[in-house]
Amino acid sequence: DLDTANAIRMAVLELDDVKKAIAKLNEIIAKADEAAAGAEQLSSGAYQVSSGMDKLYRGIKELDEGMALLSDNGEQLKTGTKQLYRGLDTLTDGLRQVSSEGMAKIVEETDEIQLSLSKKDALLALSESYTAFSSNAENINGTVQFLITTEAIVEPLPIEMPSPSPEDTTGTDNGTDADAQVENKSFFQAIGEWFANAFAAIRGLFD
Secondary structure (H helix, E strand, O other): OHHHHHHHHHHHHHHHHHHHHHHHHHHHHHHHHHHHHHHHHHHHHHHHHHHHHHHHHHHHHHHHHHHHHHHHHHHHHHHHHHHHHHHHHHHHHHHHHHHHHHHHHHHHHHHHHHHHHHHHHHHHHHHHHOOOOOOOOOOOOOOOOOOOOOOOOOOOOOOOOOOOOHHHHHOOOOOOHHHHHHHHHHHHHHHHHHHHHHHHHHHHHHO
């Protein structure tokens, strides 16, 4: 009948309203979930910001300590730099002195040695070509030797020459020939030792 039909129609309408309400409720729940997820992300981001701020604070503190240490050591660095420059100046002066004095002396001595060698070579060549004071006989090759006289070069020897004592030459009243031979032998041994020491000393001068 008509009342039943109206009741069914009203029930269907109410059912649609319930479906719409459920759909809206689901939307609200979904938005609530999204809000919760956003809040969680926000909380995580806030934690990261807090952790980053803590690291930034520690970095600023370390930077401040480093600047203080640099300020404390700055004077020492300045002093060390000045000492380094002074050392370089001293080294430069020493190298300049070696170059102007030492190297010049070496060059001078080298030039003198070269001049002496040149003179020696010239004298040798001249002596080889000079074969006689006068003309040689035909087919005879002669040689000439030159003697150069210079002043004596006296080098005092570090030992004294032994001299015989009166007893070595005159003997004693009670001496025998055997005693004289022993004394003479001792005297000549002393002379031999003197010559040996003299030659050793001369060799030492040239070593």
